[in-house]
Amino acid sequence: MKGQIFHTSLQFFKRISKMFDKRDNKQAGDKRETIQEIAIKLAEEQLRTLQAESGPKERTVFVLGSRGAGKSTALHKFFEREDNPRPTLALEYSYGRRTSGTQKQVLNVWE
Incomplete structure (x- = not known):
C-alpha cells in the first residue's frame, strides 16, 4: 500500500510540474489557472481514476x-x-x- 501512495504522489508531482511548465510557456494574453484550480482538477482526476479502478467487480x-x-x-x-x-x-x-x-x-x- 505504501508503494501505491508513493506512486500516486510521484504522479501528482509530475502532473503539477507539467502544468506549471505549460503555464510558464503561455503568452501574456492567455487566461492562467490559479494553483487552486490546478489542485481541484488534479484531485477530480485522481478521484475518477480511483473510482474506475476500485469499482464493483x-x-x-x-x-x-x-x-x-x-x-x-x-x-x-x-x-x-x-x-x-x-x-x-x-x-x-x-x-x-x-x-x-x-x-x-x-x-x-x-x-
Whole structure:
C-alpha cells in the first residue's frame, strides 16, 4: 500500500510540474489557472481514476416471481444460452463472467 501512495504522489508531482511548465510557456494574453484550480482538477482526476479502478467487480441479483412467469427464460436470454430452461425446483444459482480490459466482472444470479 505504501508503494501505491508513493506512486500516486510521484504522479501528482509530475502532473503539477507539467502544468506549471505549460503555464510558464503561455503568452501574456492567455487566461492562467490559479494553483487552486490546478489542485481541484488534479484531485477530480485522481478521484475518477480511483473510482474506475476500485469499482464493483461482483454483483448479486435475486429474481423473484410467480411459478411459470418466465424468470428462467428471461435469464437464459440475458446470458445468451441456447438450451431450453428447465423448471426451477426451489432455488437455483447461476453466474456470468466477463472481462473488460484488465477488470474481471462477475454477476451472481439466484432465482
